[in-house]
Every structure is written in C-alpha cells, then in structure tokens.
Amino acid sequence: MKGIRVLLVDDEIDFSRVLSRRLEKRGxxxxxxxxxxxxxxxxxxEEMDVVLLDVRMPGRDGVRLLGEIKRLYPQVAVLMLTAHINSDIVISCLAMGACDYLLKPTDVEEIEGKISDAAVRRNKGPFGKA
Structure with a gap:
C-alpha cells in the first residue's frame, strides 16, 4: 500500500534510520x-496513518505514550515494537488499542505487511474514511 504515512518512534537512532529508509523504498x-x-x-x-512505537524508551515509555496517542488521536493505528517480549505488556497494549505487537528484530516485509494491514483497518474503522 503506497503513500501510508508512518511515524516511527524509537530511541535507537540507527535502527530508525535504516528502517525508515527501507519503508520509504516501499513507498x-x-x-x-x-x-x-x-x-x-x-x-x-502532521496527520499519520500508523505509528510504529517502541515499548522501551527513556522518559515516557511506549506504553504510556500509546495511552496518550489513543486518547488524543484515536483514529491513528498503533503497532508496538520491542526487543523484550512480556505477555502482560502485550495484553495491556492490545487492550489500550494497539493493533498489533512486533518483536525486534523483525523482517522488514513483516513490518510492511503489519503497517499495511493497520492502515487498511484504520480506513475501514469507525474513525476511518471508508
């Protein structure tokens, strides 16, 4: 799905730089x-379709940020991304409105697929354009 507006939130600058380039190459x-x-x-x-959000960051972590995003921008789809799986956090994030959960390192094709799926659901949901 071309033209999807993605906000990648991660404190690992090198990871963000590489992943953003790969996603941009995919349109x-x-x-x-x-x-x-x-x-x-x-x-x-800026209006975004999908936020790809790291769970562990200094200061406000991704779980707290997820809550803020869903409260202020409920139409934005949020995918959680982490290197450390914790089933309680996964359940909490999904209950707070996250679309899905990805474990680092993740194949860029899988990330692209999850972003596309989230964008489609966003546009068909109660806040979507369809």
Whole structure:
C-alpha cells in the first residue's frame, strides 16, 4: 500500500534510520521521533496513518505514550515494537488499542505487511474514511 504515512518512534537512532529508509523504498512516507515528546509534536503537526512505537524508551515509555496517542488521536493505528517480549505488556497494549505487537528484530516485509494491514483497518474503522 503506497503513500501510508508512518511515524516511527524509537530511541535507537540507527535502527530508525535504516528502517525508515527501507519503508520509504516501499513507498511509505516515514517520519521519525526518538522520544515521546517528539512523537506527540509530530502527531500535532502532521496527520499519520500508523505509528510504529517502541515499548522501551527513556522518559515516557511506549506504553504510556500509546495511552496518550489513543486518547488524543484515536483514529491513528498503533503497532508496538520491542526487543523484550512480556505477555502482560502485550495484553495491556492490545487492550489500550494497539493493533498489533512486533518483536525486534523483525523482517522488514513483516513490518510492511503489519503497517499495511493497520492502515487498511484504520480506513475501514469507525474513525476511518471508508
């Protein structure tokens, strides 16, 4: 799905740089943020279809940020991304409105597929355009 607007939120700058380039090569429009405050500022200024959100970040972690995003921007699809799986956190994030959960390292094709699926669901959901 071309033209999907993705916000990648991860404090690992090298990871963000590589992944954003790979997603852009697949036709997605990618913005990056390295912390919760940058992510919220980007969402305030730009409409996004999907947020790819790291669970563990310094300061406000991804779980807290997920809650803020869903409260202020309920139409945005959020995919959680982490290197450390914890079933309680997964269940909590899904209950808070995350679309899915990806474990690092993840194949870029799998990430692309999950982003596309989330964008389609976003556009067909109660807040979507369809």
């Amino acid at each position: 997605m429009c990618v913005s990056t943020a390295s912390c919760a405050s940058e992510a919220m500022e980007t969402l305030r200024l």
